[in-house]
Amino acid sequence: MTLHDDALAVLRGWRAPDAVEEALRRRYVTHLESAPDGMWRSSYPDHITAGTLVIDATGDRVLLNLHRKAGRWFHFGGHCEGGDATLADVAFREAHEESGLTALTFHPEPVQLDLHTVPFCGDRGEVRHLDVRYVAAAPADATAVVSDESLAVRWWPVGDLPELEPAMHALIARARAVLS
Numbered sequence: 001m002t003l004h005d006d007a008l009a010v011l012r013g014w015r016a017p018d019a020v021e022e023a024l025r026r027r028y029v030t031h032l033e034s035a036p037d038g039m040w041r042s043s044y045p046d047h048i049t050a051g052t053l054v055i056d057a058t059g060d061r062v063l064l065n066l067h068r069k070a071g072r073w074f075h076f077g078g079h080c081e082g083g084d085a086t087l088a089d090v091a092f093r094e095a096h097e098e099s100g101l102t103a104l105t106f107h108p109e110p111v112q113l114d115l116h117t118v119p120f121c122g123d124r125g126e127v128r129h130l131d132v133r134y135v136a137a138a139p140a141d142a143t144a145v146v147s148d149e150s151l152a153v154r155w156w157p158v159g160d161l162p163e164l165e166p167a168m169h170a171l172i173a174r175a176r177a178v179l180s
Helices: 003-013 019-034 087-099 166-179
Strands: 046-056 061-067 076-079 112-118 127-138 150-157
Touching: 003 019, 003 087, 003 127, 019 046, 019 112, 019 127, 046 087, 046 166, 061 087, 076 087, 087 127, 087 150, 112 166, 127 166
Parallel strands: 046 127
Antiparallel strands: 046 061, 046 076, 061 150, 112 127
């Protein structure tokens, strides 16, 4: 099974929590059905990306990175690479690479879909990331490191978060529900 096939299977089987994400799920599936390179940066202007929100084992803190190019706090995530066998592999690899954490317990199913426009993803102009988001729990004593893709990495108490995109608040709430 290819990464493309895996992503199609995951997205065809995923149960969206609301009508908005159901419409996104259908859009992602249609994109993959019509674009053989839909998982890769070569697919323009839309391509699939994946990421992981890291939350501590208690559910009281989330680990966010201050994205170098966007200058905003986000979960960990990014583009598919040749060694990725599954969509979950993309999300898990990005979490490991961008946080430095190795002892993460991953939830196997996506918890959120989010489509966002990115102005700095290449020289062709704006692209749309069709993002598939997962959740992972970190041990209470986990110490993260800053990667080249981040300006900072920091644990945030759920009750004292920085300014975030609205979808990030929904992702955090779903992560806490999944891991409780």
